[in-house]
Amino acid sequence: MEIKLNSKIILEKEFKKSVKGYSIDQVDQFLDQIMEDYDAFEKTIEELRAENKRLKEELENTTVRRPQVQQSAGNTNFDILKRLSNLEKHVFGSKLYE
Numbered sequence: 001m002e003i004k005l006n007s008k009i010i011l012e013k014e015f016k017k018s019v020k021g022y023s024i025d026q027v028d029q030f031l032d033q034i035m036e037d038y039d040a041f042e043k044t045i046e047e048l049r050a051e052n053k054r055l056k057e058e059l060e061n062t063t064v065r066r067p068q069v070q071q072s073a074g075n076t077n078f079d080i081l082k083r084l085s086n087l088e089k090h091v092f093g094s095k096l097y098e
Contacts, residue, residue: 006042007035 010031015021 005038007038010035010038 013031015027017024
């Protein structure tokens with residue numbers, strides 16, 4: 001979807017005048033409202049783009065950290081198994097291998 005208008009284009013728009021035309025004041029007031037809306041839309045779009053960029057960067061940083069957490073969990077599991085093995089050796093001694 002391509003945006004074809006902005007507040008500057010709306011402001012500078014000239015209409016042909018005719019005998020049975022519209023009230024110039026009403027058209028100007030309506031165009032002023034449209035310009036305000038376009039300005040608000042542009043501001044909202046820029047805010048959303050900035051938020052989108054921030055969230056993408058946050059997601060990248062989170063994805064990079066995730067493997068480190070898994071690696072740490074793997075080390076923890078290895079440590080637990082090693083301690084369990086040592087405990088079995090201590091409790092059961094030579095009976096463990098019979």
